[in-house]
Every structure is written in structure tokens, then in C-alpha cells.
Amino acid sequence: MIPYPPPGRARRGFCFLAALVAAATFSLAEHARPTGDEEERIAVPSSEGYVTTPDGVRLFFRRLGSGPRAVLIPNGIPLARDFAPLAEGRTLVFYDLRNRGRSDAVADATKLKRGLRNDVDDLEAVRLHLGLDRASLIGHSYVGLTAILYALEHPDHVDRVVQIGPMEPFPGKTYPDHLSGNDATLQDTFAALGRLQAERGSAEPEAFCRKFWAILRVIFVTDPAHADRIDWGRCELPNERGFMKYWTESLLPSIKDLRLGAPDLAKVRTPVLTVHGRRDRNAPYGGGREWALLLGNARLLTVDDAAHAPWIEAPDRVLGAIGTFLDGAWPGAAEVVE
Numbered sequence: 001m002i003p004y005p006p007p008g009r010a011r012r013g014f015c016f017l018a019a020l021v022a023a024a025t026f027s028l029a030e031h032a033r034p035t036g037d038e039e040e041r042i043a044v045p046s047s048e049g050y051v052t053t054p055d056g057v058r059l060f061f062r063r064l065g066s067g068p069r070a071v072l073i074p075n076g077i078p079l080a081r082d083f084a085p086l087a088e089g090r091t092l093v094f095y096d097l098r099n100r101g102r103s104d105a106v107a108d109a110t111k112l113k114r115g116l117r118n119d120v121d122d123l124e125a126v127r128l129h130l131g132l133d134r135a136s137l138i139g140h141s142y143v144g145l146t147a148i149l150y151a152l153e154h155p156d157h158v159d160r161v162v163q164i165g166p167m168e169p170f171p172g173k174t175y176p177d178h179l180s181g182n183d184a185t186l187q188d189t190f191a192a193l194g195r196l197q198a199e200r201g202s203a204e205p206e207a208f209c210r211k212f213w214a215i216l217r218v219i220f221v222t223d224p225a226h227a228d229r230i231d232w233g234r235c236e237l238p239n240e241r242g243f244m245k246y247w248t249e250s251l252l253p254s255i256k257d258l259r260l261g262a263p264d265l266a267k268v269r270t271p272v273l274t275v276h277g278r279r280d281r282n283a284p285y286g287g288g289r290e291w292a293l294l295l296g297n298a299r300l301l302t303v304d305d306a307a308h309a310p311w312i313e314a315p316d317r318v319l320g321a322i323g324t325f326l327d328g329a330w331p332g333a334a335e336v337v338e
Helices: 009-024 036-042 077-088 118-131 143-152 184-199 203-219 224-229 243-256 260-268 285-294 316-324
Strands: 045-054 058-064 067-075 092-093 136-138 158-164 272-279 298-303
Touching: 036 143, 045 298, 058 077, 058 118, 067 077, 067 143, 067 298, 077 092, 077 118, 077 316, 118 143, 118 243, 136 143, 143 158, 143 272, 184 203, 203 224, 224 272, 260 285, 272 316, 298 316
Parallel strands: 067 092, 067 136, 136 158, 158 272, 272 298
Antiparallel strands: 045 058, 058 092
16 A cells, blocks of 8 residues: 655655666455464454445455444455454455556556546445445545545435544645655655655566665654564555556546635535644645535544554554444544644
């Protein structure tokens, strides 16, 4: 899972370097569940399969739990182990987005050109296929924007929305340094990635991808000791190795074309909990504050000393707050931003 790039000049560097990495390189079919130590860690009923969209793209999903309250987590497959505790009393459905992960690779450009709007339509296809009248949504990184777009278009089918480290509501907006996470770790990481490019021509694509992620993962946490918990690269999957082409040609243009304004965001009356690490280097903390300010019914949970993966650095606080919110109450630490 290559997340949304970091802000400002660093974000442009991220896109360039990740693009170099990319250059180096049935309706429903339930089948085998996770096995071995993975299933033991999940410790809840689980299954895997595919949902086919109206235009024929298969989306890979993993379902955890069997509780009555449904939670859909687009682009969430890499997060399934960490979020498994939320499956108690709920059914969590993690799935790979179109042209991502183990979902179908899409060669037909007409099925990609709508970018984020395709992802919104696919979320509705997943909901309908699973026979859900309503569901809550969890969206990490740029998928936090997808969840809001879905709530705008399908308000009657959304219970609650959790955004975690969402990209800013107005893409490309810059924030003051104390709200942007632009620090020495970010600059050092990009310098190391720049040096890695010397190996690109001779390295096998999957091996090069793994080296890239071994360097990159430190920016997603504040404590380098937690970097080993970032296992989002999925370098064995061609869709993920080639993600930056899809990002630059389809997803990013579709985001720039959204032109959402403050009045649009105020129309979202679905309860939204925005969880944001204060030191997020990928999605500026200032953007998280702005979401909570502009949405019609939102609050912000700030996680100090956390970056783009706050559930890794403060698991009890973050997962506890999300659980409370999904159960129908605002977490005590969540603030109204004014």
C-alpha cells in the first residue's frame, strides 16, 4: 500500500522517486481462509473472496468477524492484522481497491480514468453485494477522502466514518511547519532513496521495491523502533509495484478535479471521527484539523508523538477510540475544532 505522498516540496520528491520504482518494474468466489499463525493472530472467523463490480473488475476482499455491525475498509488488506481487535461484535470487510493489491489489474484505461470516483462506485458495489443496508467506513490516507465522497453521495447507507491520517480536504494546500510534519527524518529518507536509484537499472523489480520500502517505512512512525511494523509495500504484487503510474495518470487528476468547497463538506451530516498523528509526514496534521472544522458533524482525535500510522504507536488509544465511536459515542479525547 503506497500511501498518499507527503506535503509540499517533499511530496513532489516522493512522487518522483516512487515513480522510478514503478518504472523498474466470478461475482463472488469465497475460498481458503488465512492459515497458520496468521489465523491464530486474527482469532476471529475469517474468509476471503472476490466481488465483481458492474463493469467487470474483481475486487479482492477479506472478511473478519461475524457481528451484526458492518465496517467496510477500502484499501485495508495490509491493515487487517492490526485492526483485527475491532472485529469483536462486528463484521470487518477489508478489500483491495480497483487495480490495487490482489484485485484485478485493469488494462482498459476507460475503467481507470474516473480515478477516485471509480473507488466511490466500487464501495457502493461492495455494499450492495454483501447485502448491507448500512455500514460504517474506515479510510486511511487518501482513502479518507474516498469515504467522505461516499458519505456525500450515499448518506442513507453510512452509519459512521473514521478517517485516519486523511489527505487534506483541499489537495495541494500547504500548512505551517508545525502542522505539516516536514522534518529532518523526511529529508534524510529522501536523500537515502535518491542514493538507492543507482541500483534501479540492475536490480530485480521486487527486490528493488523491498529495498525502497525498507528505507521509506521510517517516515510513517515517529519512533524508528516501530518501523518494522510497516509492511505495506506488498512488493510481490505487480499492482502495487506499478501503483505510481495509476496514481499519476488517474487517481491524482481525479482528486484535483473534485473542486470540493467548504459548503459541500458542511453537507456531510454523518458522524465523522478524524484520527490524526500530530507529526504525520504524509498527510499534514493541519488537514486533519481542517476536516474536523469543515465537516458538518465531526471531531478530531489528535495523537501526539504519532505520524501516519497512529494505531501502531498508540494502539490502545486509537483502537479504543475507534471502537467507542463505532459503538455510537464520541471518544472522550475527541475535540470539536472551532
